[in-house]
Each structure stands twice: as structure tokens, then as C-alpha cells.
Amino acid sequence: MSSPASALGSCRYKVRSQDDYKKILDVFKKHNIRYFFYIGGNDSMDTADQVNKLAAQTGYAFRAVGVPKTIDNDLACTDHCPGYGSVIKYLATMTMEAGRDTEALYTADTVNVIEAMGRNAGWIAAGTALARRNEEDAPHIILLPEVPFNEEKFIAKVRYYLDTIQRCVVVVSEGTKNADGTYIAEQKGAFGKDAFGHTQLGGAANYIKSLIEAQVQVKARFAMPSTIQRTGIHFASKTDSQEAFMVGAEAVKQAVSGVSGKMITLVRSSAHPYSCTTGLADLSDVANGEKFLPKEWITEDGFFVTQEFLKYARPLIQGEVEANIVDGLPRFVRFKKNYI
Amino acid sequence: MSSPASALGSCRYKVRSQDDYKKILDVFKKHNIRYFFYIGGNDSMDTADQVNKLAAQTGYAFRAVGVPKTIDNDLACTDHCPGYGSVIKYLATMTMEAGRDTEALYTADTVNVIEAMGRNAGWIAAGTALARRNEEDAPHIILLPEVPFNEEKFIAKVRYYLDTIQRCVVVVSEGTKNADGTYIAEQKGAFGKDAFGHTQLGGAANYIKSLIEAQVQVKARFAMPSTIQRTGIHFASKTDSQEAFMVGAEAVKQAVSGVSGKMITLVRSSAHPYSCTTGLADLSDVANGEKFLPKEWITEDGFFVTQEFLKYARPLIQGEVEANIVDGLPRFVRFKKNYI
Numbered sequence: 001m002s003s004p005a006s007a008l009g010s011c012r013y014k015v016r017s018q019d020d021y022k023k024i025l026d027v028f029k030k031h032n033i034r035y036f037f038y039i040g041g042n043d044s045m046d047t048a049d050q051v052n053k054l055a056a057q058t059g060y061a062f063r064a065v066g067v068p069k070t071i072d073n074d075l076a077c078t079d080h081c082p083g084y085g086s087v088i089k090y091l092a093t094m095t096m097e098a099g100r101d102t103e104a105l106y107t108a109d110t111v112n113v114i115e116a117m118g119r120n121a122g123w124i125a126a127g128t129a130l131a132r133r134n135e136e137d138a139p140h141i142i143l144l145p146e147v148p149f150n151e152e153k154f155i156a157k158v159r160y161y162l163d164t165i166q167r168c169v170v171v172v173s174e175g176t177k178n179a180d181g182t183y184i185a186e187q188k189g190a191f192g193k194d195a196f197g198h199t200q201l202g203g204a205a206n207y208i209k210s211l212i213e214a215q216v217q218v219k220a221r222f223a224m225p226s227t228i229q230r231t232g233i234h235f236a237s238k239t240d241s242q243e244a245f246m247v248g249a250e251a252v253k254q255a256v257s258g259v260s261g262k263m264i265t266l267v268r269s270s271a272h273p274y275s276c277t278t279g280l281a282d283l284s285d286v287a288n289g290e291k292f293l294p295k296e297w298i299t300e301d302g303f304f305v306t307q308e309f310l311k312y313a314r315p316l317i318q319g320e321v322e323a324n325i326v327d328g329l330p331r332f333v334r335f336k337k338n339y340i
Numbered sequence: 341m342s343s344p345a346s347a348l349g350s351c352r353y354k355v356r357s358q359d360d361y362k363k364i365l366d367v368f369k370k371h372n373i374r375y376f377f378y379i380g381g382n383d384s385m386d387t388a389d390q391v392n393k394l395a396a397q398t399g400y401a402f403r404a405v406g407v408p409k410t411i412d413n414d415l416a417c418t419d420h421c422p423g424y425g426s427v428i429k430y431l432a433t434m435t436m437e438a439g440r441d442t443e444a445l446y447t448a449d450t451v452n453v454i455e456a457m458g459r460n461a462g463w464i465a466a467g468t469a470l471a472r473r474n475e476e477d478a479p480h481i482i483l484l485p486e487v488p489f490n491e492e493k494f495i496a497k498v499r500y501y502l503d504t505i506q507r508c509v510v511v512v513s514e515g516t517k518n519a520d521g522t523y524i525a526e527q528k529g530a531f532g533k534d535a536f537g538h539t540q541l542g543g544a545a546n547y548i549k550s551l552i553e554a555q556v557q558v559k560a561r562f563a564m565p566s567t568i569q570r571t572g573i574h575f576a577s578k579t580d581s582q583e584a585f586m587v588g589a590e591a592v593k594q595a596v597s598g599v600s601g602k603m604i605t606l607v608r609s610s611a612h613p614y615s616c617t618t619g620l621a622d623l624s625d626v627a628n629g630e631k632f633l634p635k636e637w638i639t640e641d642g643f644f645v646t647q648e649f650l651k652y653a654r655p656l657i658q659g660e661v662e663a664n665i666v667d668g669l670p671r672f673v674r675f676k677k678n679y680i
Contacts, residue, residue, distance in 0.1 A: 004437060006444030013447065092669055097344060097571035100672060104346030107353065112567065131669060223566035227452065231437035234575055237668065317668035328577065328657035329432055329471060332440060 002324035003332040004233045005069070005083070005244070008039075015047045021054050028055075028062065031340070035063050035255050037248075041070035041081075045263055046287035052261045065251040066263030066283050069244065071230045073123035076289025077281035078265035082247060083230070085240030085316030088127025090232035091116060092317070094225060096131040099138025099169045102221075110167040111158065111212050111220035114139070115205035117229060118173045122146050122293045124229075125173035126305045127313050138169030143208070145175035146293050147302035149184055155215045157303055162218065170212075172204045184208070234330050238319025243276060250278040274315035342664035343672040344573045345409070345423070345584070348379075355387045361394050368395075368402065371680070375403050377591050381410035381421075385603055386627035392601045405591040406603030406623050409584065411570045413463035416629025417621035418605035422587060423570070425580030425656030428467025430572035431456060432657070434565060436471040439478025439509045442561075450507040451498065451552050451560035454479070455545035457569060458513045462486050462633045464569075465513035466645045467653050478509030483548070485515035486633050487642035489524055495555045497643055502558065510552075512544045524548070574670050578659025583616060590618040614655035 038048040045066045052064035073084035102112045116125035122144030140161045161168035185203035205222035212220045247264045265279040297309035324331045378388040385406045392404035413424035442452045456465035462484030480501045501508035525543035545562035552560045587604040605619040637649035664671045
């Protein structure tokens, strides 16, 4: 539990065609593999769904069950996704700590901009709101992909915080877009798109920092935690970790009992006290859905989230995974890879 | 102990002239302040030294004692500086975790570049070497300000790691310089210099990422933890924290016993087992010195540090400060500021 989930390995290959599905199924058949548990997000659920359908067509006795896992928290049909609680616990902590740095310096570097992951949905950026226990605490402004960026209103908001508390910490989602739908910051060049054809983002924080310096005439800083935010196992959420194990175990149980073509979901069975059980959703329903931050959880001015969101998110960050520290640093396992 | 040191507040005002020193001393006289403990780095020790000398000239009974504190670890006369152990413990952990992300993806995003603070000295970047317990572990290459950047040799080294272990994590110090002494990345524009006239850095990691993409033709990522690396109290070094208290307490003790014009130093009284006591250095000796990473602690190829450095740094990251976690996130104090 104290090694990052990345110990399992991952991939970024985009399964594109019926030939790809056929090849996957052929490999399964060759090694008499009858159970396929695919851990991931929308794209992964789509792959599991297609392979499952092809197996059924060819009469191969086979079960495919999806296991949700994405820090983006954007899967349909599930209350939330394993990985999300940990990333927001850690990024909220970073925001809180960086906010104190800004506060300490109070006559310089009074603006700090932190970039959160999240291509289309603002769940991760929104989660940093948990760090704000009172008006003075960071973050003061959150920029979400769900809200078209309005430069004028944004600069006015930055000025408001500089006038009232003499500092301003902004969390900006990498997926924040202009009113015309273009990203405020896109990576150009030969590697401007990933294997899935998605535009590579990065630079939103730097953009916002430069904008503030130009418009407000104060020195600003920015931070881009990038992949660091999603790998912080030294401060992972225990609730999140336990739920990750829960959906994995349930997937095995369901597959053995005959279920196929489904993804395990998390169902919030009680809000107070928080408790979660599992459910099932069709892989195709998950594959074709993308869950955005609901409009009613965004404040009217578009720069923060509501109490309702905080009530939703707070249970997900509770508890800390016990770190396995050796000689001052975490100790991770490395699995031996046996390719066949 | 579980609130960041920034709770005390800080400043970035450059004390420039005799008028400034006179004003500081006038304020001290007005409020009958007889003890001046100045916590900081070279610039702070210079200020304490000048105010102390002026007090002596004017016959004001007064004691000024410097307390070392800089994550940069670049102060002369002391074995190391409070703050350094915690920043490298945290940044090494980030590097280790981000390295596992790169490793998990092994067919994509195989290069990751992490930017470390450190204007002129490579102590912070060097400290991430502690994360590398074996050949496979990140970081694989460390770029230091002490070693002029050689693009050709660097690209060859990146290729070597991509060929042998199919990935490469680079830690680059923000202060890395070209052979002609210019920084590989400088901030331009109206806020390109800070209050001290120092060039503002930032962008070294982005520069190295773009260079690798252009020269090696692989997709790379970069992370810029910025101030986050120096505020990570949730994973601070207990050894570092205890030594910070030790130098503070010793400063008070020394001042009460009549010492003035000195900075408290840390003296490594034993290497195995590690133990540290305190000593004294003239403020002027600290003010005018800047301690770089010794050449003999840098490997011959210039891209890593030696075992001797690791032996020096490892004791400084031992133990974890107990975090005060409330509702899933750290809880920090906020002192009430009473301006007079």
C-alpha cells in the first residue's frame, strides 16, 4: 500500500481498430486467459468493452470487468474514482503550504499561481478548495475548465484579494479555456499531441502569472507540480487507498460469479457518516460518458466552488496511508517484469 | 513544529544604505530593543553585522546574533543550514515518486525534468541524489550550477539512459549556466529582477524538456515545484527541525551571555553516528562567503554527485516531523500580527 500504483505499470497505446481488438483477443486465447480486469478511465473502459464484445461474437468464454481509476474523477456512473481523493489531498496540502509562503513574504511575491491537472473537467483544481478553512487561506481563486476564462473579471478578482488581504493564490486547471473554446495554454510543436490525439497542455500557470504581472503590475510566481501531484504516495488518502482495494476485490468477485461487460462503481451509501459500497455499470455507458463538475457546485462568479462540493470531496481525503520510510525516504517495491 | 517556518513572516526588502541601518537602529532604540536575532542567509547576516557595528559606534548597548536558515545551504562557516535537510528530503521524495510515474509509462513520457531551486549553488539539486538507491531509480542526471552546461555531452547521457533503462529523469538546478556564464533560463520583462537585483530564474526545466524533445525526438515532461519544495512541512526532516530549534536556542543563550556580531553555526561533531553541536562565526565572515558544492563531490562527468556527498547529506533527512492533521489536511497556526 505504500508503493505508488504505478508499480503495476501503465500504457499510453491508443487501441484504434478492430485489428487491435482482434490481436488482444488472440493473445488472450493463446494463453488461455479468461478474465480481463482493465484498470483505468474512459478509454480503458471502451477497450474492455470492445474486447468483451468481440469475445462474445467469437464464442470465446471470457469475462471483462472494468476497474475505475483516474485522478481526473471524470467517469460517469460512479460517485467518484479511486485516485482522486489522494491527488486532491496532496495538491490541497501543496496549495496550503505554498499559500503560507506567499503570506510570509507579504511585501513581495504576493501572487502565486499553481497549475492543477485535468484536461476537460475541473475536479482536481476544485479539490484544492478544501485547503481554504477561512477567508485568508489559499486558494483564493480557482480557474476551472467548466467556466470560460474572463480576463477582465479575473483581474478584478485578483485586485480584490490584493486590496483586502494583500496576497492572492490562484489554482488554475491546465484545461482552462477561453470563451471561444481554445485552451489558455497549449503545447505546440512535434509533441503537441499525445498518442490519443489529445492536445498536450501545460503552461496555464505561467500564462496566468504573466497576465497578472502585466495587468496588475505585481511580481508573481507559478508552480507546476505536473506528475508529482498524482504520485504523492507519501501523503495519500487512506480512504482512497481502501476504496481502490475494494473496487479491485469486487471486480474479481463479480467476474468469478459470471459478470462481464461491466465496470465496478463506487456508490455513496451514506453521506453522514460517509460510507461507500460498490455497484455495477455497463462498460459502454462509462466509455461514452465524461462527468464534469456540476454547474451548481461552482460559485456564481465562477471563481470558486460551493459548500456542496466541499461536502462531496472532504470524506475522500480522510486518513493517511502509512508510509514505509527507510533512511529518511519512502521505500517502494519494483515488480520484476516477465514478458511472455 | 508542524506549522511552516513561514508562520513567523519574512521580508524581501534589500537594506541598501547607512540610512537604512540608522533607521533600523533608531526603531530599536525607540522601543528599547537590546537583542536582535536575525534569521536568514548571507544578506541577512550582512544586515545584522552592519546594524551591530553601528550600534557599537553610537555606544548603544546591544547584541546582534545571526541564526542560520536557508534551504540553499550556501552559508560559509557552518556544516549545513537549517531548512536544507527538509527541502532535500521532500524534493528527493518528489523525484522518487515522479520517477515511478515515468517508469510505469515506459512507452511514453519516458523523460521527465524536475526543476530544483538554488541560484548559484547546486546543493538542493544534488540532494535529490539520495532518492537513487540503485541504477534504475531516479534521478539519473543532475544538472548543477557548478558545472557549465554542455549540451552535446548532456544529450549523449540522456540517450544512454533511454538505451539502457528506457527512461530518464533529470533534475536541473534553476541556476544552471552555460559555459559563458549566462543562465540557461532567465526570466525577462519588468519583473525580471528581484529587490536585490538578482536575476529571476525559472524555466530551466522547460528549456531542458524542449531541448530533449528537439534533439532526441522523444516526448518529455517537466515539473516545477517552485516554492512548494521549500514549504513541505507535512514531510519535513525531524533532524532538520530539531537543529533549527537548537541554533535558535543557542543564539538566545549566547546573546544573554554577552556575545554579539556572531552567527550560530552547526558543527558536525561526529559522522558515525551523526551528531551536531553548535559553534560561532563572525557575521562578516558569513556575509561575505558563499559556499558552493565542492568539486570533489561532483562525479567526473559532471552529471551526478559522489558517495561522499551522499554521506554528508543523508543524516540531514532522517526522521519525520509529526504532522498535525485535521480533517485530512495539515493544520497550521497563524500568528496575530501586532504592528507597532
